Amino acid sequence: MNAATFILIALLKTSGEGGAITLGYDSLADCEAAGERLEAEFEALVLEDVDQNPVGGHPRVVWTCFDTRN
Numbered sequence: 185m186n187a188a189t190f191i192l193i194a195l196l197k198t199s200g201e202g203g204a205i206t207l208g209y210d211s212l213a214d215c216e217a218a219g220e221r222l223e224a225e226f227e228a229l230v231l232e233d234v235d236q237n238p239v240g241g242h243p244r245v246v247w248t249c250f251d252t253r254n
Contacts, residue, residue, distance in 0.1 A: 187252065190215040194222055194247035198231060199239065215249035223247060 188208025192215050196203050209215040223245040231239045 189252055191250045191252060192219050192222075192247060193250055194219065194245055196226060197244045197246075199241050209249075212249060212251070219247040219249060 188210060190209045190212050192207045192209060194205050207218065209218060226243050226245045229243050231241065233239050
């Protein structure tokens with residue numbers, strides 16, 4: 185099994201919470217497409233409080249694709 189050539193590194197942030205993910209891809213185009221999809225889907229989420237009322241702000245994603253060959 186070959187190692188991925190490109191690594192998607194994404195920082196995910198909501199109010200009070202955050203995290204990071206890394207995923208491998210064989211091409212830059214696939215990596216960038218995944219980053220764009222993740223950003224669009226995650227930032228479209230509506231945050232709610234414990235009573236399921238919408239809260240201000242929205243999730244944020246910052247991502248990049250890293251070329252492992254360099």
